[in-house]
Structure formats: structure tokens, C-alpha cells
Amino acid sequence: MNLPLLELRRQPSRFIVATVVLSFLATLLMFLGGLLDGLYLGSTGAIRAQQADVIVYSESARDSFLRSRITSEQRAQVEAAEGVEEVGGIGFVLLGAQVPGETDIANVAVAGYETPPKGVPAPPPDGQGIADTRLEDAGASTGDVILVGPQQTPIEIIGFVDDTSYLQQSSVWVNLPTWRAVQNANRPDSTVSDDIVQALVVSGTGDLVTSIDTATAGATSTLTKDDAVLALPGVKQQGDTFNQIIYSTLVVVLAVVGLFFSLLTLERLGLYGVLKAIGASTRRLFAGVVLQAVIVAVVAFVIGSLLAIGAAAALPAAVPLQLTPARFLSTFIGLVVAAVLGSAVSLRKVTKVDPASAIGNAS
Numbered sequence: 001m002n003l004p005l006l007e008l009r010r011q012p013s014r015f016i017v018a019t020v021v022l023s024f025l026a027t028l029l030m031f032l033g034g035l036l037d038g039l040y041l042g043s044t045g046a047i048r049a050q051q052a053d054v055i056v057y058s059e060s061a062r063d064s065f066l067r068s069r070i071t072s073e074q075r076a077q078v079e080a081a082e083g084v085e086e087v088g089g090i091g092f093v094l095l096g097a098q099v100p101g102e103t104d105i106a107n108v109a110v111a112g113y114e115t116p117p118k119g120v121p122a123p124p125p126d127g128q129g130i131a132d133t134r135l136e137d138a139g140a141s142t143g144d145v146i147l148v149g150p151q152q153t154p155i156e157i158i159g160f161v162d163d164t165s166y167l168q169q170s171s172v173w174v175n176l177p178t179w180r181a182v183q184n185a186n187r188p189d190s191t192v193s194d195d196i197v198q199a200l201v202v203s204g205t206g207d208l209v210t211s212i213d214t215a216t217a218g219a220t221s222t223l224t225k226d227d228a229v230l231a232l233p234g235v236k237q238q239g240d241t242f243n244q245i246i247y248s249t250l251v252v253v254l255a256v257v258g259l260f261f262s263l264l265t266l267e268r269l270g271l272y273g274v275l276k277a278i279g280a281s282t283r284r285l286f287a288g289v290v291l292q293a294v295i296v297a298v299v300a301f302v303i304g305s306l307l308a309i310g311a312a313a314a315l316p317a318a319v320p321l322q323l324t325p326a327r328f329l330s331t332f333i334g335l336v337v338a339a340v341l342g343s344a345v346s347l348r349k350v351t352k353v354d355p356a357s358a359i360g361n362a363s
Contacts, residue, residue, distance in 0.1 A: 026304025112179020
């Protein structure tokens with residue numbers, strides 16, 4: 001293994017082109033992955049934070065909170081269903097909000113709740129709310145009174161929580177009476193009475209999806225929390241699109257590495273012939289090629305990561321780019337695997353090297 005490392009150290013210029021190309025591809029992978037994570041996390045935080053097993057919508061809502069309406073009678077049926085242990089109402093309304101001292105309107109999702117999501121305290125008193133830190137980034141502070149919607153309904157911010165945004169909008173967690181007041185004042189076409197919620201978050205045991213929809217005679221549509229996340233507008237489609245682009249980019253990485261090391265192997269045929277003549281095995285020679293490919297991929301990953309971090313710092317906050325440790329790890333693994341597979345293209349050439357002919361051609 002000393003010879004491949006020696007070549008990397010003494011002739012790094014031979015690997016510059018591959019390293020530069022892979023660095024830009026690594027940056028692209030990080031950027032695409034960061035956008036995907038930012039879109040996913042920014043859209044789904046309010047649902048992922050729910051400490052429930054299933055979410056119950058009205059049957060005609062097509063698994064949308066904004067279209068769903070659960071009556072008190074349906075809630076009673078859900079509470080009586082087999083396996084149900086805890087039920088809480090929830091509702092969202094998407095509006096603009098005026099933040100004190102700021103000229104730009106902030107987008108908020110006022111979320112009424114009974115069962116506290118993860119990290120969110122018990123429902124606050126009327127007229128008060130706990131906001132996602134996205135609203136803090138928009139200039140809000142604890143004690144500020146934001147004016148929500150065209151009717152400028154006041155909500156006092158009494159604290160902040162992380163990772164609870166909804167559809168890229170900062171959530172403001174309020175009790176259900178406050179949510180209904182905001183909804184009815186600013187969405188007169190979608191008013192709700194005191195016994196109505198948009199959906200129910202339910203905890204329990206057993207097959208809750210079947211038992212709840214059976215108990216309501218099909219008047220509800222029940223999803224697991226994971227399915228409810230994917231049912232949010234655009235989440236599944238965005239994930240599918242970005243993942244296809246990411247996988248396509250990894251195929252390009254594989255092709256670049258394969259082409260580069262195939263050409264490099266052709267240049268080394270004479271050297272490989274000499275090494276085979278003095279007893280080097282094909283396995284040992286190929287291991288050297290793989291080692292060089294992995295080192296180039298690791299260097300490209302480091303450079304690409306630094307470029308992606310720089311881009312994330314330079315981009316405006318409106319761009320939903322979020323680089324997570326899991327994304328760095330998955331990109332690193334993807335690059336290394338693609339590099340190993342790409343370098344395997346040269347295995348056939350290494351295997352078929354004949355010491356005598358290779359040395360003769362080299363001379």
C-alpha cells in the first residue's frame with residue numbers, strides 16, 4: 001500500500017482534475033441535500049413534534065388540516081374507540097403577522113392545541129403564545145405583542161421553541177379558544193364553533209387507524225404520524241424530486257471516478273507489469289487503486305463541505321438550506337461508495353495485465 005500513497009504524495013498533480021470535479025459534485029450533493037432537509041424540516045416540524053401515535057382528520061378533508069373539521073360527536077366516538085388512551089384537539093391557520101419594530105410581514109401558522117407537542121409547554125392563557133424560533137429570527141422577542149392577520153388580532157409571545165414550524169411558516173402555539181378567535185376574525189369564510197377542531201392527535205395501543213375509523217363509521221380518516229407528515233402539501237413530492245437528483249449526481253460521481261481511474265490504469269500498465277513480475281498480486285494492485293479513489297473522495301468531501309458551509313452562511317435566511325450532521329454523513333458515505341464502485345471499473349484492466357507484454361510495451 002506504500003506505492004499508491006507515495007504516488008499521491010509525490011505526484012498530486014495527477015489527481016487534481018478528479019479532486020476538483022468531485023469537490024464541486026460534493027458541494028452540489030451537500031447543497032441539494034441541505035435544501036431537501038430545510039424544506040422537509042421547515043414544513044413538518046409541527047407534526048413531527050406531536051407526541052401521538054395517529055392523527056385523525058375528517059373523512060372529506062383529504063388528509064389536510066386546513067380542510068378538516070372534527071365535531072364534538074366525532075371526538076366522543078374517537079375517545080370511545082378500542083385502544084385509545086389520550087385525545088387532544090389541534091388546529092392551524094396560516095396568516096401574516098406584524099412584529100414590533102419590523103417593517104416586513106412575518107408568515108406565521110397559529111396553532112391551537114390541547115396536548116403539548118415535544119418541547120412545547122402546556123397551553124398558555126388566552127391571547128398568549130409560544131413561538132417557533134423562526135419568528136425570533138424575524139425580529140420577535142419574548143414579551144412582544146404581534147398583530148396577526150388582516151384584523152390584527154394581538155398575541156403576546158411568552159417564549160420560544162425549536163423545530164416546530166409548519167409549511168415553512170413559524171408556528172405560534174396558543175390554546176384552542178385563542179386559535180378559534182384568530183381563525184374566526186381573520187378567516188370569516190372558515191369560522192369554527194366552540195366544539196370544533198381541525199384534527200385530533202391520539203395516543204394509544206393496538207391498531208388505532210382501523211379502530212378509530214371503524215368507531216366513527218368511516219366519518220374520519222386516520223393516519224399514523226409518519227403518514228401524516230408525508231401527507232403535508234408538497235413534502236413527498238419534494239423528497240422524491242430531490243432524491244432523484246441526488247442519486248443521479250452520485251451516478252455522475254461514479255462515472256467520473258471510473259473514467260479517471262480507467263485512464264490512469266492505462267498509463268500504469270507497464271508499471272503494473274513490472275510489479276506483477278516481481279510477485280505483486282492483482283488483489284494488491286487493485287486495493288491500491290481503491291485506496292487512491294477513497295482518498296480523493298475524502299479530500300473532495302472535505303472541500304465540498306467547506307464550500308457548502310460557506311454558501312449556507314452567505315445565502316439569505318429566506319433560502320431553506322439546512323445542513324445537518326446526518327446529511328454530512330450520508331454524503332460522505334455516498335461519495336466513498338461511488339468512488340469505490342467507480343474505481344472497480346479498472347479491475348478488469350488490472351486483472352488482464354500480462355507482465356511480459358506490459359513490460360515489452362513500456363520499453
